[in-house]
Amino acid sequence: MFHLRTCAAKLRPLTASQTVKTFSQNRPAAARTLGQIRCFTTPVAAEPFLSGTSSNYVEEMYYAWLENPKSVHKSWDIFFRNTNAGAPPGTAYQSPLPLSPGSLSAMARAQPLVAAQPNVDKLVEDHLAVQSLIRAYQIRGHHVAQLDPLGILDADLDSSVPADIISSTDKLGFYGLDESDLDKVFHLPTTTFIGGQESALPLREIIRRLEMAYCQHIGVEFMFINDLEQCQWIRQKFETPGIMQFTNEEKRTLLARLVRSTRFEDFLQRKWSSEKRFGLEGCEVLIPALKTIIDKSSENGVDYVIMGMPHRGRLNVLANVIRKELEQIFCQFDSKLEAADEGSGDVKYHLGMYHRRINRVTDRNITLSLVANPSHLEAADPVVMGKTKAEQFYCGDTEGKKVMSILLHGDAAFAGQGIVYETFHLSDLPSYTTHGTVHVVVNNQIGFTTDPRMARSSPYPTDVARVVNAPIFHVNSDDPEAVMYVCKVAAEWRSTFHKDVVVDLVCYRRNGHNEMDEPMFTQPLMYKQIRKQKPVLQKYAELLVSQGVVNQPEYEEEISKYDKICEEAFTRSKDEKILHIKHWLDSPWPGFFTLDGQPRSMTCPSTGLTEDILTHIGNVASSVPVENFTIHGGLSRILKTRGELVKNRTVDWALAEYMAFGSLLKEGIHIRLSGQDVERGTFSHRHHVLHDQNVDKKTCIPMNHLWPNQAPYTVCNSSLSEYGVLGFELGFAMASPNALVLWEAQFGDFHNTAQCIIDQFICPGQAKWVRQNGIVLLLPHGMEGMGPEHSSARPERFLQMCNDDPDVLPNLEEANFDINQLYDCNWVVVNCSTPGNFFHVLRRQILLPFRKPLIIFTPKSLLRHPEARTSFDEMLSGTHFQRVIPEDGLAAQNPENVKRLLFCTGKVYYDLTRERKARGMEEQVAITRIEQLSPFPFDLLLQEVQKYPNAELAWCQEEHKNQGYYDYVKPRLRTTINRAKPVWCVRTRRAAVGAGPSVASPSRPLSPPQVCRPGPCRCSSHWQQEDPPHGAAAPPGHGLRPGRLQELLVDSAWATALHSHGRPSLLN
Ligand SMILES: Cc1ncc(C[n+]2csc(CCOP(=O)(O)OP(=O)(O)O)c2C)c(N)n1
């Protein structure tokens, strides 16, 4: 059964009776605490044989001597007697007597064993050598473990045997030992459990047991863990002789699970031979492996397991682990199935599942959820973590004893995708830990067509896990019992230490990447071997039959029983005419929607608050709500200024955020704000966590001192990751609709390293995943001196991904137009120009009867801009978020006189008003702010345009023309006015780009915007273009679909537009 690559196979193993009796006392492990004994490292310099490295050995001797003075060499006996009697350093040791005739009788009395082992130095050295040898197996034994079921590859990509592993007897020389030492008995150090009940063993047996523990079908990688208790725990689990035992019942269950796993794939192959299914063949053991982890975790108290996995074996996991009804799976192969609800394609490989049932092994309830995943490998990892954290949070599971996560990975993706590393780095952070994830790698030693040698630089695909000290159990997947054993240990590890652990299932892929692919094109030799490989089910069944655990008819009966289940489900699946994508939800929100999944209303109440509430929150926000707490002097001044704002019934940006959060907490809404440095705020404006200046780590979060029964507020500085952290928060937001989960980018453009989460999950959320999500992205934005690429949160990208049609004017008369628009959109994009509106939009996010992602471009300079203030009056009960803030100055009083109506969004408004005032043009130029860019407020903007019949229309932005908002706003504004006028684009320009504020202090005074003078402007960095005049483009409803033809008309009309209208300047 065991394939010994190393020398123990050649060494004649000792039988138990041969083991020397004198060394067989029980080892009093518990009594062996270092504190209780005399320390033999102290007199190092004084004794000739003591050195730092020999002290362990001496301790071993000392223990043995304490137990039985006769069990050690006489010289040790004398030495210990002397030291215990208080002999000073250097005098306790007496060297053995010389072999002179006169001393023989004395020697015989004092040291009866000297003749056999004449030299204590040699004895010490040999013992030290054996200790090193044991340690070498613990560190490097996995490199020679028999991990590849095909027997042709090296899981660590290295075929050499480490020099300190005994692959032949001559390698004993590495340790200064030779063959003659093999039968000598050596004391075992406390750092090994190979002895079982024995405290000493002959070298031959030591090597054999080390080989059994470390060089068979399990390769244990753990010696990098810098926690002795954890290392000891693992050693005990793998070294203890005979520890890997299974009852016949367990073996039969394992066989039955393998039958299901294998026959499920066979069934799919028989029925849909030309369909892709990313089958599990070659790693069928994954199903019993996962079930073992779940059984064991359930036994240890877990009742909710959240899983994430890629394509490989997903259907099998759904069927045999999550236990989705087979007919629901089979009907996915029917191309004629009609979707009953929203959701697009790819159901079976991507959508998730949620199922509560009884665990048959433990008889306890268990909920299993498989999180939907996009094609982007590993992208779901942080999402699973975030969802797990949320579920733990909501059920008060602060230690991860009830809710846990399991993540599955492919070998190539695990090694190649950086998000794996980012996710590992979240695993032990206080606000992100899920208290241990069990990672299972389906290591089929190939990624699509790429050989591992071309796919990674690390020995194993799992090396990334070492950064967090996660133990890694490599296991040969053709040994199902070894797999079950490591899975059991992995689950126990997680429930003991609440830390991550990796099970690396070294397997093969029987078919191509999918069932249509020809693997022989690229891996001919590997696949020749695979063709010869007996399926694991067959091998294991033969083994159990040979052991008499099952007989052949029983085995065949198990197969036909499962085949029948599949056939019956297949028959039922033909009755499924409609595909209910909602059956594939991973996180239902019970009670939030009506029973048929609709919002409970289509209105949104006022987002305003009473004066009392505003004042109370303001007061807490400007104080230190605990006793004996010393804050920084600068912060005292900030809080004092806040207090003055509250007295004046106004808010700035930070206070507006406080008001929104504080009031939602009062209403029982949990708030979680996460991102880099969010606690203080990148721009030092927030200060949600106060730090005592005198006591280390003493902090206060005033937001948690607002109301007696408020919901908790979580504000957490994240690791320096965007992809991982945004994914995590998205997952957190999935778990419940009754939480406001916000992720803030340090600078808006940093979101681009999390683009995958935005593109794959947030943007298509409802359409692809049939799942609403109310996550909020706070993206600092503003061309304020960090260069055009770094200053911009790239609004154009978010706007380009909005699902509304620029060419279709919606029915503006519809009741609840604004709410319907929100319901229909894929996400909401806003750029608020006032703190009050920021406050309202945050509150609206929760008061809406449904959830949509909210993208907010947040300001930098406005955080401290004296005009960017809102009076309490605009935040009182009855007030709302303003999608558009119309002109309300002089221009609005005589609209007919207005020559130009400028539209803008965000901070540029303040630049424009200042410039307008400076030029005395407040009556001629109206400025209207579009606060909610998407969904586009067609209704309100139409009113604005109609109000100023004689005005030219222009959009103004500070971003380059191909960026920012213009490309989104222009066609929608034109649709709003039925293309009656051009919509010009104006770009303000800062005087000193590059000399702007630093990250931490955006409060530097702004330069005035550079604007074009009246008359033609040739400045290339200003905008020029415009849009055709009325009639140049085909109006909607003329039978012309928007598209190329229309574009051509627009383009050809452009020159005319320029000619007839001239180039407008900003404030002409
Ligand atoms: C981020 C990402 N890049 C590329 C792909 C395309 N792709 C799909 S499967 C695959 C190979 C995956 O190999 P591995 O992780 O070993 O899983 P296996 O298919 O072998 O189970 C690749 C490259 C992808 N899905 N996601």
Ligand SMILES: [Mg+2]
């Ligand atoms: Mg692979």
